[in-house]
Amino acid sequence: MNEKLDPKELKILSDILALVLEEQSGQSASALETLKKRAKKNAITGGALKNLFSSIVNSPPTKQPRQSKTQKTNDLAELIKARSQINDLTQSINRLDATVRGLRRSNESLRSELTLTQRSRAELQSALYCAESKSPYRTILITVSFICGLFVGIAGTMVVHTLNPSPNLPNNTIYLR
Secondary structure, three states: OOOOOOHHHHHHHHHHHHHHHOOOHHHHHHHHHHHHHHHHHOOOOHHHHHHHHHHHHHOOOOOOOOOOHHHHHHHHHHHHHHHHHHHHHHHHHHHHHHHHHHHHHHHHHHHHHHHHHHHHHHHHHHHHHHHHHHHHHHHHHHHHHHHHHHHHHHHHHHHHHHHOOOOOOOOOHHHHO
16 A cells, blocks of 8 residues: 555544454444544545545555564664763753752852942941041141141241340351442
């Protein structure tokens, strides 16, 4: 038989075979009803069934050639090889999955450390701002103290120079003419 059977026709043929082989009347009646419903549903007429049977009788389906032992051995070797590859790939996937989980845990811990670091930085900036907001009075006080110290130093130097008699120095103005 050069052309393959339609699956619908094959089901009807199997129902006919079940109807013929059934020994109990209840099962054969239900098989007959199923056969009628399926034939009506698929629009298969009696003539189509007759043609189907005659085509099967004239050219029966060919049997599949049996595989030799070497082909079976080759197929078995390929099957074993494929299973080993599947096992290797499964183990690789499991390792990668474990690695990804570890990286995610590491990533989460780093994120939490980053969050803590950002919070402490914000607290330090806040404390520094508070300290700087108090310090303008301090810097002004230091600046005023420095200026006062400078004036006191200059005044003290002038007092020392005025109290110490200076030696009589010759008049050098005559040389400047």
